[in-house]
Amino acid sequence: MMKKGKKWSCLFLAASMTAALLTSCTKQTTPTETPEATSSVETTAAETSSAASTESTSAAAETTAAYQYSEGLTEDGFFENLRALDYVTLPSYQGIEIPADVHTITEEKIQTSIDTQLSAYAKAEQVTDRAVVDGDTVNIDYVGSIDGVEFEGGTTRGAGTSVTIGVTNYIDDFLEQLIGHKPGETIQVEVTFPENYGKEELNGKDAVFVTTINYIEGEMITPELTDDFVKENFQAQYGWNTADEMKEGIRSDLQKSAESEFIWNYLMENSTISEVPEAVLEYEKGQMIQYYTSNAAMYGVDLNTFLTTMMGVASVDELVEKSAEDLNNSAKRRMIVQAIAEDASLGVTEEDLILYFTENMGTADYRSYEEFYGEGYLKMILLNEQVTNLLIENAKRL
Known part of the structure; x- marks a missing residue:
């Protein structure tokens, strides 16, 4: 989407x-x-x-x-x-004066940037010990077929896709049929494509999707900032090996960005x-x-x-x-x-x-x-x- x-x-x-x-x-x-x-x-x-x-x-x-x-x-x-x-x-562009509140980067700004970086690595808890209910976000795999013949675009190819029941817009009542089933189950989801779906080979056809519920997505879990995490995820791109190096790198980047923005605003105005x-x-x-x-x-x-x-x-x-x-x-x-x-x-x-x-x-x-x-x-x-x-x-x- x-x-x-x-x-x-x-x-x-x-x-x-x-x-x-x-x-x-x-x-x-x-x-x-x-x-x-x-x-x-x-x-x-x-x-x-x-x-x-x-x-x-x-x-x-x-x-x-x-x-x-x-x-x-x-x-x-x-x-x-x-x-x-x-x-x-x-204007004179050599020696542009940058105020302290522009080039001084606070610990709060650094932490906000770190939190943003870490959030990109957050993963949902994989819940497998209860049945699916309305409103759940569920990771599923499926293979669709019409009259026993698989059709193009009707499979996740085992890659898994996350959908939210009542929010994600799937045809017919596809997602509602998952309610009451548990992760690990494979069920047959039966649907009918709309007459005006837009693909001649699918318009108005009954289809069966063999669907496996992989897991229910729980709370997002954000990783802790450790030296090992930084080295594993940021060393190749940024050269950071420790949490302290990451903080200093972010501080330097934020400072350059803030100074650049100030300077260019000054030049545009003057x-x-x-x-x-x-x-x-x-x-x-x-x-x-x-x-x-x-x-x-x-x-x-x-x-x-x-x-x-x-x-x-x-x-x-x-x-x-x-x-x-x-x-x-x-x-x-x-x-x-x-x-x-x-x-x-x-x-x-x-x-x-x-x-x-x-x-x-x-x-x-x-x-x-x-x-x-x-x-x-x-x-x-x-x-x-x-x-x-x-x-x-x-x-x-x-």
Whole structure:
């Protein structure tokens, strides 16, 4: 089921262009990891989208497909035929003063971040000593068949799926038939697909799902913060081996994030931009469309369905119109980045790319990323990193 996500708002370089985004974008294009079709017993927005949206969606897809990440950029990561300093008057950016309440990270903030990290590893207690009741969240496996023949999309393939009786929307009274049975039992759930289910081979058909109740989900159990837990779960990605190293790493990350946000707010408020070139605005639009197209693909739905269901807009044009202010602000920030890079004579070398990908992606070979995103786009990402690091390193902490 799709969950409402954060609205695209001032997503600079598509959500800061962190290594994590590069990973997720690449993952979305891996053929072997294409999201499978929704299970045939669950009702989702994807199943209820109308065929009438196909034509407009196809047009939007063609527009997005034609958009390239590096289109309009030089190989050095700057906008083609555009000198940002011709449009941007910068304030003094060396020695920006950062108040103590910004760069001082409290123990409370650190603990909140730790709690968030640990909650991602929380697991539900597996209850197996009582019968299922209405409202329970139950982990089940099933294999569906019609007239004794299994059909596509009618099985969990033994992977298990968690459902909540009375909440999760399965066909007919599928989940209610689990009530009164205990974990470990395998029962035959008999249902009838709706006449207008949407799949000709299933419409109005009687089906049997051989269903095993694995366990009832109890209270969530959050792991304790220990050196062993940190080493097992965070060493590979963050290099943390102990709880103290984790706390210090979080403190450093929170400080850099807070300082970066303060500095960029300062530059946005104190820079003067005579005009935002249309080419930069069009680039921002393309980035936004690509961002939502990738998200739609992750959920296995078309762009229009995603925009209607998740964003509350009927088309790409409406999305662009509603996002006009955000797009303009993102374009201004991009102009400021390039202006500082020009003023400070910053540039990205091949060695910089190798170091970045080695540290953030675990590989020195960035050719697959370059093929997908283009050299200009990758260097734009690193220019943003260079500018931000320059500003933070030269800031004055009060």
